[in-house]
Amino acid sequence: MFVTAARIAAHLYFATKIAKNLSLTAKNARAITARAGQQAAGFTALTTFIQELSSNTIRLAQQVNIVAVNISMAATQLERVQYAKKQFIRAQYLGPKAQFISSIDFCLKQTKQTELILSDKFSVLRFELDGLIEETRKQIRFAAVISTMSKVEASKSGAFEAQLDVIAANILLSGNEIRQELECAEVLLSSSNMELIHENN
Amino acid sequence: MKTTELVKNKHAKWLVFGRDADKPEQIIDTNQYMIVTNTRALLMDPGGIELFAPMLAAVLRHAKVEQVTDLFASHQDPDIISSLGLWDQALPDATLHSPWLWEGFIRHFGMDNIQYNAIPDEGGTISLGSYTLQLIPAHYLHSSGNFNIYDPENKVLMSGDIGAALEGVDAPLFVENFDDHISKMEGFHRRWMPSNKAKNDWVKRVRTLDIDYMAPQHGRIFTGDNITKFLDWFEALEVGIINSNT
Numbered sequence: 001m002f003v004t005a006a007r008i009a010a011h012l013y014f015a016t017k018i019a020k021n022l023s024l025t026a027k028n029a030r031a032i033t034a035r036a037g038q039q040a041a042g043f044t045a046l047t048t049f050i051q052e053l054s055s056n057t058i059r060l061a062q063q064v065n066i067v068a069v070n071i072s073m074a075a076t077q078l079e080r081v082q083y084a085k086k087q088f089i090r091a092q093y094l095g096p097k098a099q100f101i102s103s104i105d106f107c108l109k110q111t112k113q114t115e116l117i118l119s120d121k122f123s124v125l126r127f128e129l130d131g132l133i134e135e136t137r138k139q140i141r142f143a144a145v146i147s148t149m150s151k152v153e154a155s156k157s158g159a160f161e162a163q164l165d166v167i168a169a170n171i172l173l174s175g176n177e178i179r180q181e182l183e184c185a186e187v188l189l190s191s192s193n194m195e196l197i198h199e200n201n
Numbered sequence: 202m203k204t205t206e207l208v209k210n211k212h213a214k215w216l217v218f219g220r221d222a223d224k225p226e227q228i229i230d231t232n233q234y235m236i237v238t239n240t241r242a243l244l245m246d247p248g249g250i251e252l253f254a255p256m257l258a259a260v261l262r263h264a265k266v267e268q269v270t271d272l273f274a275s276h277q278d279p280d281i282i283s284s285l286g287l288w289d290q291a292l293p294d295a296t297l298h299s300p301w302l303w304e305g306f307i308r309h310f311g312m313d314n315i316q317y318n319a320i321p322d323e324g325g326t327i328s329l330g331s332y333t334l335q336l337i338p339a340h341y342l343h344s345s346g347n348f349n350i351y352d353p354e355n356k357v358l359m360s361g362d363i364g365a366a367l368e369g370v371d372a373p374l375f376v377e378n379f380d381d382h383i384s385k386m387e388g389f390h391r392r393w394m395p396s397n398k399a400k401n402d403w404v405k406r407v408r409t410l411d412i413d414y415m416a417p418q419h420g421r422i423f424t425g426d427n428i429t430k431f432l433d434w435f436e437a438l439e440v441g442i443i444n445s446n447t
Contacts, residue, residue: 080290084291087253087254091253094202094258098258100261100262100268101261103261103266104261
């Protein structure tokens with residue numbers, strides 16, 4: 001799971017990069033609409049939405065990134081504790097007649113307790129990650145809507161239509177790219193859920 | 202994992218663990234040592250992560266887990282101390298004595314609970330209650346921060362990689378014929394020990410100690426005259442030389 005969480009974090013890092021480009025697109029749109037004046041009045045209203053979309057996506061992707069890194073760290077700790085537990089059990093198997101073998105029982109108990117605490121922490125973080133990815137996904141659905149509206153408004157902006165068309169296309173492209181990264185993250189998350197169910201069984 | 206009692210007096214006994222026929226084939230055989238007093242135990246160069254379970258099982262034949270209060274790592278190599286992350290979960294109240302130079306590196310093996318006692322370059326002592334062991338500097342032999350442990354009561358020098366021979370798990374525990382043994386040590390010492398000056402300083406220092414057993418971390422243990430023969434041989438050996446066979 002620690003590798004999966006790191007991979008999820010990597011996908012969300014790329015999503016953040018794309019969202020930063022979207023922010024540049026919003027700034028370009030604002031500059032063009034300022035030059036176009038009344039001709040692009042409809043588009044001007046949309047630039048605020050583009051900026052918000054970008055800011056929200058960056059914020060959410062950064063939150064997902066933090067949670068994914070925390071999951072990766074918790075999974076690494078869990079892996080270490082589970083490995084130690086396995087080794088203690090192996091020592092019991094190798095030395096059943098060792099005079100002081102029962103003195104390891106306490107270590108084993110402690111390890112099992114730590115394993116439970118870490119497993120709980122892990123579940124909470126996974127739930128949080130699930131929620132954040134879903135929220136980011138919802139945000140990105142707006143990209144398609146904003147792009148369509150931008151296209152319509154661009155067509156009404158006379159000499160500035162071509163430039164604003166590029167902006168509309170960029171919004172759609174960025175939205176699609178972010179969606180692809182999110183889909184990869186979701187596939188990884190659901191495959192790790194399956195792994196966890198398999199391990200628990 | 203074979204366990205042999207090396208020597209004992211009324212205060213402490215020395216145990217050597219090794220010659221593990223069940224270890225993974227590609228890892229080198231190592232000797233781990235433990236000194237057990239009436240109340241405490243010190244585990245010396247406790248070994249790699251692969252050996253942890255058989256080592257723990259072997260240790261528990263002679264001491265309770267809470268009796269193992271101290272660990273010693275002569276230097277930072279993985280065959281010496283990569284099991285630390287697991288001992289850290291088994292012995293949360295223990296202290297690890299190791300060169301100050303390696304603290305930030307050794308902690309990478311995982312050390313959330315165990316205390317690190319950073320040994321200064323000039324050495325010092327480890328007290329197991331009223332039983333005291335000396336930390337003998339052995340820097341650059343082979344590691345740049347490196348110590349041996351000397352027990353003046355039982356006259357044992359745990360010499361780390363000095364005197365090591367890389368042999369199979371069926372090798373005898375003690376050096377029988379020193380001349381025959383040279384070929385098993387020579388390449389290792391020439392290649393792994395980088396400094397003639399450091400080597401000769403160590404020989405001079407160790408000649409002042411009264412030693413019955415010189416116990417390296419790999420290969421056979423030296424006893425009696427073989428210790429003086431080793432010191433003479435090592436003093437004359439040119440080290441810091443690359444030999445393609447080693």
